[in-house]
Amino acid sequence: MLINSDQRQPGSGILYVVATPIGNLADISQRALETLASVDWIAAEDTRHTKPLLQHFAIQQTLFSLHEHNEAERSEQLLVKLLAGENGALVSDAGTPLINDPGFVLVKKLRQAGVAVVPIPGPSAVITALSAAGLPTDSFRYMGFLPARSNKRKLELQALLETTATLVFYESPHRVLDTLSDLLEVFGAERELAVARELTKQYEQFVSGSLQEVNEFFQANSGKVRGEFVLMLQGAQLQQEERASSEFDPWINAMLQQNLPVKQISEVISLALSVKKKQVYQRVLELKDAAFE
Incomplete structure (x- = not known):
């Protein structure tokens, strides 16, 4: 199922996914404050954690809890509100929502329904x-x-x-x-x-x-x-370096004999063996230099 954010459900509102401070309240962005103050409601992982944050910035808002135990049911309720044209915000206890915090069920459901989901970036541990x-x-x-x-x-x-x-x-x-x-x-x-x-x-x-x-x-x-x-x-950096010297050399030497460019050799081996191209590139240069000594 293709989901395109440009194809929005007519008349629906927006859910803003708002990052909040992980400790220092001064880290909250101006955009986050303006968003939290302007929406119709806020869905919070724990309203007891979110209330002091809003009070600190003199923001009065309707709060709904959204946590791992009620996310499925609450997501249905919030979807109805957003389809009716309301705007909402999603916050976690601290940091960026969905990063080890609730919100995945809600965001996926809204995107599938054609409701706009807009991230407001900020702190992340x-x-x-x-x-x-x-x-x-x-x-x-x-x-x-x-x-x-x-x-x-x-x-x-x-x-x-x-x-x-x-x-x-x-x-x-x-x-x-x-x-x-x-x-x-x-x-x-x-x-x-x-x-x-x-x-x-x-x-x-x-x-x-x-x-x-x-x-x-x-x-x-x-x-x-x-x-x-x-x-x-x-x-596992050391393991990868050991593998480079012991396993890549036959590949590299064979391609050097065909006069292939260093960049092309690096790209082919990197793709074939799932290793970093930069590491292979350095080894190709070493073997090429040695061949001309």
Whole structure:
């Protein structure tokens, strides 16, 4: 089913998906404030969290709860309102809605019904943490919260061993020490890890180093285990480099003998073996230079 946002249901309203601060209220955008003040109602993950935010900015609005336990039923009710021409906003407790928060059921239903859904961008813990972590961000994989039980958690982590993208997880304070121990067991002591907590708040903290170092730091500083955590794990970079030298060379040499351009060789091998083109390109240059020595 093709869904085109240009084909809007006549007379219907708009749902604005509004990002709200993850800690520092000054991070809210002017556009977000204007939107929240102008709509007919706001659907909130927890109205008890949203009321203080609106009161802080002197915004009075009708609130509806929309959480994982009532999302299906509430989505039907909100769809009726939007089809009648009302405008609404969707917010989560903090950050960007739908990113590990409710809203998927509602947004999908509205788009299928031809109701406009407009994002109002703003804070997101994933992006905020990555921007200051010092880990590669050209490719990252957001995994949300890991399973609560250690055996299931380790199984999920083991499936990610060969992932070359930076891995991003959310974790709660009462489980983070166990999760750090499982990361160490599965990925080994040397893989780099960055941990962010209390993002945008007074006691914001970033701790980075090897998995061994970070694990030892938090195990020894249990007083720092407060607030919500973002764990960012380096991808399998070393494994990929070893593979480049051992497996790519026959392909590269064969294509160099055919006098194919370096760029074309890199593109073909990158596509065929699902590796980064930049990495292959560097190896092609090395072998080409060696052939002319």
